[in-house]
Amino acid sequence: MKLExxxxxxxxxxxxxxxxxxxxxxxxxxxxxxxxVYFADRHIPGTLHxxxxxxPHHHARIRSIDLSDAERHPGVARILTAKDVPQNLxxxxxxxxxxxxxxxxxxQDKVRWKGEAVVAVLADSERAxxxxxxxxxxxxxxxxxxxxxxxxxxxxxxxxxxxxxxxYYLYDSxxxxxxxxxxxxxxxxxxxxxxxxxxxxxxxxxAPTETTGCLVVPEGNDRFTCYTNTQAMFFxxxxxxIILQMPGHKLHMVGGTVGGGFGGxxxxxxxxxxxxxxxxxxxPVSFIYSREEEMQISSPRAAETITxxxxxxxxxxxxxxxxxxYTDAGAYSRHSPYGAQKGAAHYxxxxxxxxxxxxxxxxxxxxxxxxxxxxxxxxIADFALEVQMDKLARLIGMDPLEFRFINAYRDGDMKAHRQxxxxxxxxxxxxxxxxxxxxxxxxxxMKMSSYKQEA
Amino acid sequence: xxxxxxQLVLNGEERAEFVDSGATLLKVIRDKLGDTSPKGGxxxxxxxxxxxxxxxxLKLSCLVLAETCGGADVxxxxxxxxxxxxxxxxxxxMENFAAQCGFCTPGMIMAAKSLLDRIPDPTRDDVIEAISxxxxxxxxxxxxxxxxxxxxxxxxxxxx
Amino acid sequence: MAIRHGRGVAAINYPTGMNLGGxxxxxxxxxxxxxxxxxxxxxxxxxxxxxxIMAQICAExxxxxxxxxxxxxxxxxxxxxxxxxxxxxxxxxxxxxxxxAANEARQVMLEVAAEALEVDASDLDTDGKGNIQVKxxxxxxVSIFDTALMAHFKYGRSISGRGMFLVPRSFPETETGxxxxxxxxxxxxxxxxxxxxxxxxxxxxxxVKNVFEIGRALNPKMVEQQLVGGSWxxxxxxxxxxxxxxxxxREHGATDFNQYLMPGPGDLADTEIVxxxxxxxxxxxxxxxxxxxxxxxxxxxxxxxxxxAIGVRIDTLPITPERIxxxxxxxxxxAPR
Numbered sequence: 039m040k041l042e043x044x045x046x047x048x049x050x051x052x053x054x055x056x057x058x059x060x061x062x063x064x065x066x067x068x069x070x071x072x073x074x075v076y077f078a079d080r081h082i083p084g085t086l087h088x089x090x091x092x093x094p095h096h097h098a099r100i101r102s103i104d105l106s107d108a109e110r111h112p113g114v115a116r117i118l119t120a121k122d123v124p125q126n127l128x129x130x131x132x133x134x135x136x137x138x139x140x141x142x143x144x145x146q147d148k149v150r151w152k153g154e155a156v157v158a159v160l161a162d163s164e165r166a167x168x169x170x171x172x173x174x175x176x177x178x179x180x181x182x183x184x185x186x187x188x189x190x191x192x193x194x195x196x197x198x199x200x201x202x203x204x205x206y207y208l209y210d211s212x213x214x215x216x217x218x219x220x221x222x223x224x225x226x227x228x229x230x231x232x233x234x235x236x237x238x239x240x241x242x243x244x245a246p247t248e249t250t251g252c253l254v255v256p257e258g259n260d261r262f263t264c265y266t267n268t269q270a271m272f273f274x275x276x277x278x279x280i281i282l283q284m285p286g287h288k289l290h291m292v293g294g295t296v297g298g299g300f301g302g303x304x305x306x307x308x309x310x311x312x313x314x315x316x317x318x319x320x321x322p323v324s325f326i327y328s329r330e331e332e333m334q335i336s337s338p339r340a341a342e343t344i345t346x347x348x349x350x351x352x353x354x355x356x357x358x359x360x361x362x363x364y365t366d367a368g369a370y371s372r373h374s375p376y377g378a379q380k381g382a383a384h385y386x387x388x389x390x391x392x393x394x395x396x397x398x399x400x401x402x403x404x405x406x407x408x409x410x411x412x413x414x415x416x417x418i419a420d421f422a423l424e425v426q427m428d429k430l431a432r433l434i435g436m437d438p439l440e441f442r443f444i445n446a447y448r449d450g451d452m453k454a455h456r457q458x459x460x461x462x463x464x465x466x467x468x469x470x471x472x473x474x475x476x477x478x479x480x481x482x483x484m485k486m487s488s489y490k491q492e493a
Numbered sequence: 494x495x496x497x498x499x500q501l502v503l504n505g506e507e508r509a510e511f512v513d514s515g516a517t518l519l520k521v522i523r524d525k526l527g528d529t530s531p532k533g534g535x536x537x538x539x540x541x542x543x544x545x546x547x548x549x550x551l552k553l554s555c556l557v558l559a560e561t562c563g564g565a566d567v568x569x570x571x572x573x574x575x576x577x578x579x580x581x582x583x584x585x586x587m588e589n590f591a592a593q594c595g596f597c598t599p600g601m602i603m604a605a606k607s608l609l610d611r612i613p614d615p616t617r618d619d620v621i622e623a624i625s626x627x628x629x630x631x632x633x634x635x636x637x638x639x640x641x642x643x644x645x646x647x648x649x650x651x652x653x
Numbered sequence: 654m655a656i657r658h659g660r661g662v663a664a665i666n667y668p669t670g671m672n673l674g675g676x677x678x679x680x681x682x683x684x685x686x687x688x689x690x691x692x693x694x695x696x697x698x699x700x701x702x703x704x705x706i707m708a709q710i711c712a713e714x715x716x717x718x719x720x721x722x723x724x725x726x727x728x729x730x731x732x733x734x735x736x737x738x739x740x741x742x743x744x745x746x747x748x749x750x751x752x753x754a755a756n757e758a759r760q761v762m763l764e765v766a767a768e769a770l771e772v773d774a775s776d777l778d779t780d781g782k783g784n785i786q787v788k789x790x791x792x793x794x795v796s797i798f799d800t801a802l803m804a805h806f807k808y809g810r811s812i813s814g815r816g817m818f819l820v821p822r823s824f825p826e827t828e829t830g831x832x833x834x835x836x837x838x839x840x841x842x843x844x845x846x847x848x849x850x851x852x853x854x855x856x857x858x859x860x861v862k863n864v865f866e867i868g869r870a871l872n873p874k875m876v877e878q879q880l881v882g883g884s885w886x887x888x889x890x891x892x893x894x895x896x897x898x899x900x901x902x903r904e905h906g907a908t909d910f911n912q913y914l915m916p917g918p919g920d921l922a923d924t925e926i927v928x929x930x931x932x933x934x935x936x937x938x939x940x941x942x943x944x945x946x947x948x949x950x951x952x953x954x955x956x957x958x959x960x961x962a963i964g965v966r967i968d969t970l971p972i973t974p975e976r977i978x979x980x981x982x983x984x985x986x987x988a989p990r
Contacts (some may be wrong), residue, residue, distance in 0.1 A: 039877040039926040041870060046931040050869075050939065055781045056713040057938045060874035062587060063705045065698070069595025070583035070602060072530025072570040079529035096903075134675060134822075152903055165515070185901040210827050217830030239970040240895035245630055245913060247534045247542055247596040270737025271695045271729050293727030297532070297596030298630050299699040300886075304739050329535035330908040338896050379825070380672035383834035388666035396830065406896070410739055412886070413945035416667060417952070421970060424663035424953030428960065438957070442664050456831040463866035463931045467842040468664055470864040470927055475844035477662065488931075539910035590874045593882065594700020621919045628910050631700055632878065633885025634918040 045466045065295060074295050077265040078326060080253055086115050088312055088325035089167035091157035091174045092335065093149035096183035096404040097196065100147055100156070104175040108159060111173055113166030116319050118158040120146040123314060124283035129371050130306055133276050140201040141370035141407070143281055143310055149178070150198055150369035151404050153335045155307075160315050160323065183404040187343060187364045190403045198369055198402040207367065207375040207400035215382040217396035219454040225358025225393030229349025231433055236345045237422035241338035241366075244411055248297020250336055251326030252309045254316040261288050262313050267296045269303040281310040282317070289313070301410035302336055305372055340374055340408035341366040342381075344422040349393075350430050354444040358393040359386040363419065365400050368407035373414070375400045380415030383455055387423040388464045389445040394454035442468060443483040449490040462488035497560040503528065504572035512559045519543045519554035522569065530571045530599045534628065541627030544600035545569050551607035553626075570599035573606065581651075582606055585644035586637070593631035601627045605641045614649055617642065654852040659962025663953035664842040667946030668835030669868075669933070670742040675822030678742075679733035680750035682711060682758045683813035688783075688801035690715060690758065692724045695732030696747050701944060702875045703743050709872060710748050710937055714755035715762070716779025717797060741942025744871065745837070748937030749818035757814025765804040765812065766795050820935075837933035839941040840866040843884075843950035845922075847958040851981055854974030856959060858888050858922040861951055866929040868941035873928070880926050880947045887951030888922055889915045893971055 043052065052058065068074035105117050120126050126146055129139045145156045157174050161167035182196045189195055190205040198205050206213040226232050252266040268274040271291045279286045296303060312325040327336060342365055349358035363381050367374035378400035385396045411417075431441035443465065451459040465488045472479050496511040503526055510525045517536070522545070523529050531554050534542035538556040545554045546568045573580035582602050585591070592598045601624060608615055608623035615623070620641045629637060670676060681693040692711050698704045708722040715722075726732055735747060760774070766785040767774035770793060778788050779797070786794035804810040825832035842864045848857045863884055870876040893914040899905045907913035932939020952970070960966050965980040 039873065039880065039928060041873055041928050041930070043930070045866075045929045050930055050932050054713055054938065056709045056719050057871050058869070058873065059709070059719075060872055061705065061709060061719050063590070063592075063702050063875065064708065065595070065702070065704060066587050066590075066592050067579075069592040069598045070570075070579065070586045071574050072528075072599040074595050075529075076532070076596065078533070079523075081524045081527075081529075163513070211825070211830075215825065215830065216828070217825075218828065219830075235968065237968045240897055240900060242890060242894045243896045243907070243913060245628075245910075245915065247540060247594070247628055247630055248532070249534070268737075269697050269699060269739055270735075271697060271727060271732075272734050273737055275729050289729070291729040293697045295595060296697055296699045297534075298594040299697075299738065300630070301739055303699075304737060329537055329539070329910075333908050333913055334896060334903075334906050341897075341900075376672065380668075380834070382825075382830060383672055383832060384668070388664065388838075388840065412883075413667070413949050415672065416945070417890070417949050418970070420663070420665045420949045421952045421956065422968075424665065424950070425956050425966070425968065427663075428661065428953070428957040429966070439662050442662075446664070447666075454830070455825075455834060456829065457833055461837055461868075461931055461933055462666075463840040463929060464664055464666060464842070466929055466931070467840045467864045467866050470929060471662065471664075471842035471844050471862060474864060474925060474927055475660075475662075475862045477660075477844055535909055537909050590878050593702070593878055596700070618919075621917075625917050625919060628915075630886075630915075631882045633882040633921065633924070635881055635885075635921055635924065636878065638918060 042470060076248060076295060076297055077253060077267045078251060080265060082255060082322045085322040085324050086160040086319060087164045087167045088315055088323055089159045089171040090155045091159065091171045093145065093152055093154040093156055095149060095178055095180050096152045097181040098149050098178035099181060100145060100149065101177040101179055103157060107173040108170040111166065111170035113162040114159065114170045116160045116315060118144065118315060120144040123281065125281050128277060128281050130273060130277055131376060136376060138201055140199055151406055153406060158311050158315065160319060185403055185405055187366050187401040187403060190401050198404055202402050205402045207371065214397045214399040215379045217382055217394060217454050220393030222358045222360050222393045222395035226349040229357050230352045232349050233430055233433055234347040235426055235429065236343065237425065239342045239418045241341050241408060242411065243333055243338050244300040244302030246298030246300060246302055249327040249329060249332040250303055250308055252312050254312045254323045256316050256320055261290060262316055263290045263292060264309050264313055265292050266309055267303055268293060269299045274306050274309050277306040278310045278313055282314055300412045301414060304410040305337055337372055337407045337409035339411035339414055340377060342418040344419060346422055346426045348426060348430055350434060352434055354434060354436050354441050356389060356391050356445050359391050361385045361396045363398040366405060366408060367400050367402050368405040369402060370407040372407050372409035374408050377415040381419050384416045384419050386454055388447050390447045390451040437479065439468060439472060439477055440479045440483060443479065443486060448488050499560060499563045501562050501564065502566045504568050514560060516559045517555050518557040518559045518562055521559040522554060528569055528571050530569045532596050532599060534596065541604060542597050542600040544603040546603060546607060551604060570602050581647045582644040585640040589636050589640035589643055591632060591636040591640035597627055597629045601637055609645055609648060613645065615645055657849045657851055657962040659849065659958040660844065660846050661954045661957025661961055662844050663950045663957065665950045666838045666840050667949065669745045669837045669839065669942040670820060670835060671740045672834050673823045673832060674820030676736040676742060676746060677817060677819040678735040678746040678750045680747065680754040680816040681733055682754040684758065684801045686801055686805045688797040689721045689723065690717060692722060692751055693732050694726040694735055694747060695729055696735040696743060697727050697738040699738050701879055703738065706744055706871050707747060707751050710751045711755045714752050715759045716781060717783065741945045744940050745936055745942050746818050748940060750816035752937050754814040754816030758812050761810055761812045762800055765808055765810050766800045768808060769795050769803055836935050837941050839943055839946045841946055841950045843954040845951060845954035845958045847955060847962055849959055849962040851963055854977035856892055858955055860923040862925045864927045864929065865943060865947060866931055867943040868933040868936045869930050869939035870928055871938060871940050876928060876943060877926065879944055881924060883947030884924050884951055887948040888955060891952045891955045891972055895971055
């Protein structure tokens with residue numbers, strides 16, 4: 039890696055003593071010697087192991103649950119179902135008023151995705167828990183499922199979640215978040231060329247080397263210490279407090295070094311049920327996802343479908359951009375309504391376009407609930423935007439890098455969401471990339487600057 | 494569950510323990526013998542975080558039954574440093590910033606140690622092959638490859 | 654049948670912190686009796702090195718060495734609230750809270766030293782070597798060690814500070830979408846070179862050249878760690894990753910690392926990285942969040958390079974050999990027209 043200090047040297051003070059120095063990481067001696075403590079590096083005698091019984095169907099009604107064989111299995115201490123959870127209905131961002139509560143800690147009446155948690159089995163060993171879980175009998179009435187966003191939005195589609203009629207997230211602006219800037223329709227009419235293209239993506243797993251999990255220890259004073267690898271200690275504490283209807287002071291979350299997160303450990307999926315189990319049994323409880331659960335049960339990056347319709351002039355100016363983005367939340371919200379909204383804020387990308395029209399939808403299907411992942415709301419948007427930029431450049435016979443210089447945002451430019459651009463540096467990144475990759479562009483582009491242009 | 498008595502050497506120390514029949518060596522090292530340096534990243538032999546040496550051979554301890562290890566000489570990354578002095582591989586991982594979350598690091602270093610024991614002056618391809626059973630999601634592998642090559646060079650300088 | 658070469662470019666920006674703000678983080682800083690400093694947080698270190706960076710930020714602000722700063726974090730009994738580690742917010746949000754707390758602690762420290770030296774606190778500065786001295790008269794000085802001792806045992810002062818950073822929540826206007834999503838943006842431009850085997854559909858990313866603008870590289874080696882790892886993840890997303898390879902069928906979803914595909918150590922692109930620094934007006938020492946942004950530009954850059962190589966577009970991720978072969982087949986079918 040090279041720090042290229044000659045860019046922006048006039049706005050930077052480089053005489054700091056601790057900042058800007060490649061100091062060795064204080065945690066790495068622990069990593070290389072195996073002494074760093076991760077949440078699961080605690081062995082507490084008497085710990086119960088939690089194994090989740092999960093839905094084998096994309097969508098089904100639960101007719102009945104028969105625990106009798108499982109309860110008789112040697113080593114089983116307790117089995118939990120929906121009725122054991124004090125406030126079973128939750129949603130993670132309710133604390134910042136992003137509702138409604140729409141997901142069940144343990145499935146109640148229905149399952150809405152293949153893998154949904156239905157029954158939690160607690161036993162003396164992982165093996166006993168797994169064996170007993172296999173003996174839980176759930177009688178399902180399979181319901182029609184919808185696994186495609188476009189299908190889900192059609193009239194008459196199966197309702198994924200009764201709390202989201204029409205299978206979309208209801209923003210204050212309706213079934214989608216919108217951004218309106220200038221007159222996109224007029225811009226498209228006046229453009230020399232119009233290009234409409236659709237881009238798609240698939241769910242992606244975070245795949246941290248350490249799987250999601252927690253270890254809960256009753257402190258004997260009606261307080262519970264929860265060793266967890268959550269990425270957000272208070273998301274976990276506050277949501278657990280609501281779900282368990284326990285005052286927050288009864289809960290003590292302890293994190294530490296996490297074995298990779300990438301957004302996969304921002305949901306609150308293991309701690310509340312494990313704390314509940316510890317409370318009901320008075321014993322330490324361990325709930326750690328298997329690798330299979332991490333891969334197929336933990337929420338992935340959402341699948342997205344994005345349609346871009348751009349108007350471009352022969353001289354390279356993009357004069358209008360219409361964006362329709364769909365984010366597949368799966369069966370429950372988690373962080374996907376937030377992600378779809380983040381997408382709306384991100385378009386039209388780092389370019390100054392006078393006429394912009396954006397609609398982003400968060401759609402419910404019977405897929406695994408999606409949630410946060412490194413860059414979500416933006417990562418797939420950037421794929422669509424930047425492939426579209428390449429196509430537009432080729433459409434008008436222009437070099438793709440030069441085409442980006444023509445449209446790049448600079449300080450003071452008004453963005454579609456009506457904030458003036460500040461601290462832009464796209465042009466300088468492209469100038470350096472031109473040099474680094476030996477991708478020549480016209481001299482006038484190499485002389486450009488992101489700084490506010492004097493009139 | 495029936496308990497099985499086993500005796501083995503862990504990191505140079507004789508240990509005896511009653512273990513569950515069917516328990517993996519990984520679980521026994523971590524839960525019974527108190528060395529949590531090998532990590533359980535998948536418990537199915539696909540991530541390498543649990544790598545240890547058994548009688549000098551690199552093994553995935555999540556796929557080895559503890560009861561088959563009677564009399565074995567087992568070493569984990571904990572055996573590499575003594576009296577606070579780190580192994581050249583451990584130093585190289587630090588100096589090359591080859592660890593981020595650190596969860597794969599103990600297994601990665603054991604795989605690298607096993608390589609350097611066999612091939613003291615490995616090529617880049619040797620290194621790649623040696624760590625190809627170890628998953629890292631943070632680093633993009635390049636700093637790890639560089640750390641192992643650096644440690645090999647440091648070793649050969651010491652030997653010369 | 655041939656190996657075809659192609660090159661593509663992509664340029665992006667990325668917001669720092671939670672979209673629309675409203676995501677607070679707090680920090681507490683106090684000195685020990687011997688002049689070491691504790692930073693108390695509830696933030697989580699995911700492996701990116703949050704603790705190390707917070708130590709460097711606190712040290713710079715107070716005027717001590719990084720080794721003298723200990724970070725105690727991720728405990729809800731001791732640490733004040735933090736929204737969490739996500740949305741490229743850790744360095745920016747928590748770093749700002751640490752600066753505020755450290756400045757308050759530094760002020761008390763200087764007041765104690767001023768009392769001991771019988772001067773005005775505003776005339777004092779730290780020397781970066783563990784001492785507090787009178788500006789322009791460095792011979793008149795007292796060590797931070799002695800200052801902390803005196804604060805505790807002679808003057809009864811707590812050298813401590815509180816920090817809180819909150820970007821106020823923005824609510825999008827219903828009809829226009831007018832909003833303030835973020836206060837600062839990181840930037841990147843990536844050029845990717847690929848080889849595509851038009852017989853097997855296999856793509857080899859031979860090189861990626863990434864330019865990242867991240868405000869300020871607070872610790873350049875740690876920045877490099879994230880950027881190199883992120884660049885790898887971007888390529889991985891482009892070519893390999895999906896939990897549903899045969900969507901909508903779920904039967905073949907990966908359940909382990911043999912089935913969930915990612916580039917191994919033998920599949921690495923030659924990776925070059927250049928970092929530019931345009932300090933953010935509200936960033937801690939100018940820093941923005943590079944953690945998520947660094948994995949984004951490779952995806953379109955590689956996709957564009959694949960088109961450059963074979964002349965067909967794959968607009969669905971991941972760009973697998975199967976999709977490439979189908980696209981090539983479709984193109985061949987159209988060719989005679």
